[in-house]
Amino acid sequence: MNLFTEMRALVIAALEKMQTEGTLPEGLNFANVAVEPPRDAAHGDMATNAAMVLAKPAKMKPRDIAEALASKLAADVRVTSADVAGPGFLNLRLAPELWQGLVKAALEGGADFGRSTLGQGAKVNVEYVSANPTGPLHVGHTRGAVFGDALASLLDFVGFNVTREYYINDGGAQVDVLARSVYLRYLEAHGEAVEFPDGTYPGEYLVEVGQALKAKVGAEYVGQPEDVWLVPVREYATEAMMDLIRADLKALGVEMDVFYSEKSLYGTGQIEAALASLEAKGLIYEGVLEPPKGKKPEDWEPREQTLFKSTEHGDDVDRPVKKSDGAWTYFAPDIAYHYDKVSRDFDALIDVFGADHGGYVKRMKAAVSALSDGKVPLDIKLTQLVKLWKNGEPFKMSKRAGNFVTLRDVVDQVGADVTRFVMLTRKNDAPLDFDFDKVLEQSKDNPVFYVQYAHARVCSVLRKAEEAGITSDEAMLIAADLSKLDHAAELDVAKKLAEWPRLVEIAGRTNEPHRVAFYLYELASELHALWNRGNDDPSLRFIQEGDVATSQAKIALARAVAVVISAGLGILGVTPAQEMR
Incomplete structure (x- = not known):
């Protein structure tokens, strides 16, 4: 049940009637007519921009359109008032029955309420993580x-068929460096003194890998030249690292549908096939690139290379695909790899990259546009840096990793639920401060606590209702007399619930799961505000002594809040709290 969609349909029907009556000219496009929450709740329950967007094509004053539209809408039983504001904005107030009915719809929908x-x-x-192994x-x-995981869940919630994918970067020189680093730990496991030269990986996480390699092959590679052991050690080390990465992801609650190996593209003709596809479209040629803009590097020299004509698909310069050697x-x-994705008949692709991949966006979009003849859109989301703080100071690097703070460091400190929620409290392309002390604070300033506390409060209401002998199972709450929810503070909670179906569709259209986290905080705020008012006004308390019917209506409202919080946390991959400790 999407009240905003329902009210927009009412507005469109009124506009069409105005056309029939000659108040509006024919041939107007209503696509940009919107119904949304007003910027200031004091102005009404919903607002429409209809008069503003139609004024120019209709060659009319927006206020004239708004006043005519207001009279049409006010005649509907669902609308208690329609007021024109400013040059032509139209603010609507809706009958309490609509908000009360929304509570019932949320309870009937349960975990699926708001699905689209x-x-x-x-x-x-959706490809995400894709870290070097x-x-x-x-x-x-x-x-x-x-x-990436929350985005995948969000898209599933709004009706997409989602595949979660991890691209294993195991085809480059970095896996050879890994093999050499593991080999040093392997020698160390045999009692040899080793030194890690610059460019190798000295982290302690490779100690166990070296020991396990010793257990597997014994002294077979000791004293052998690199050409003997590099390939088998590389394969062994890569798989060991992927086991570690899979375990890290599992600790965070992330499970992939597909792990795709870059190495599988080499020697199989897949790279050649992808480039042949582009060549057939006249997009591959032999040429020489201009020097980089700005100061020319001292070692730059013009070299003929095989180039992809990416400028024909929106890139700034053409890109080399094969070196001069x-x-x-x-x-x-x-x-x-993306040619393979297109070949798997995906309707849309989303790549989640780190901020350091910003320069890759245009060329990758150009490639997908060319490979799919513009039929498969690629959205690339960049995630900005995270700054870690503890005790008012930057959080130090992990000794085990050698030079960075690991996922496990964070999850071990605060848990997967807190980690996930906090990571979504900022838009993906905005920097994020992660303060280990603040994310565990029990205060309104800590959004994960505030939302979890709201859900836990509802659970406590249900427990107290049971202790008081008030039946509060789902069927009974759905059948409750919700007309008893007539206080403005209670209707405010229902109005916030009404925004949920609209919010998830907007978040799904824009690929922005952080909107869900923001909304949950706002919904929790409404629940806490109602709870606190009940401390001063006993009539607003969820359990009314001696009045089962009123209690059930109020409990139904609280339960509807829990339903939506649980659904939202489910999208974020966070487990709702039953009680706070």
């Missing part, structure tokens, strides 16, 4: 993992 058919089953691939996930990966650039396998 927006996606119409379209297939969407060279060590444990760090805090930057954590934000990308939480954002015949080796593939890093971009070539990425093109092939």
